[in-house]
């Protein structure tokens with residue numbers, strides 16, 4: 001009956017094996033080989049044929065972008081943080097990074113993420129449920145992207161503002177098994193802090209609970225403090241009837257408000273131009 005009947009892959013037309021095929025939302029099937037054309041960071045079975053067809057075209061463009069803009073670079077032009085099979089490869093000169101994982105390794109296309117698509121990032125930990133005395137079973141960096149769809153393929157209403165990633169809303173990079181020897185994840189996060197203008201955190205010793213506040217929260221708190229300072233200066237200048245002081249305080253307030261807006265809505269916007277230039281070089285001069 002149905003369960004054991006032969007199914008055909010809707011992309012290549014070949015028979016899709018029972019154990020390796022996946023059923024799509026529109027009841028079509030995708031075979032294991034065609035799934036290799038999709039991103040390692042989406043789940044194909046959450047989507048339908050038409051959606052994946054567009055996605056596979058997107059991935060081909062990603063691969064050509066990588067071939068033209070990243071493949072020719074030597075190691076000094078990349079900043080790689082890898083632990084085991086997982087890691088991140090920053091290419092600051094084009095405002096993009098690559099996420100390394102065993103699943104990504106098996107894919108047909110290389111893929112890059114733009115810095116200006118990042119909505120937020122934080123160090124995450126997974127509590128250890130076994131009784132071996134370790135507090136965490138996994139720790140690493142979680143990166144959230146502004147994206148119109150969430151990890152389950154549903155419409156994501158929380159993605160307003162700034163540059164969006166068309167497919168990926170969240171990636172976890174599991175750098176460490178526990179946080180006692182955490183170095184790789186915290187070094188990678190330190191580089192991200194630098195990129196996105198966040199206060200640096202100590203990487204000495206184990207990862208402390210202070211790592212867990214999200215970067216947006218930290219940046220907003222900082223911008224909030226600056227606003228309060230400027231408001232204080234404005235009040236002081238007004239009391240002293242100091243017009244120059246008032247103008248200065250007003251412009252400080254405006255800068256603090258701009259920082260807050262950037263922290264909230266437009267993280268990484270300063271990398272838009274160099275990422276746009278790289279895409280233009282790769283895709284428009286064929």
Ligand SMILES: [Zn+2]
Pocket residue numbers: 009010011012013014030031032033034035
């Ligand atoms: Zn196929």
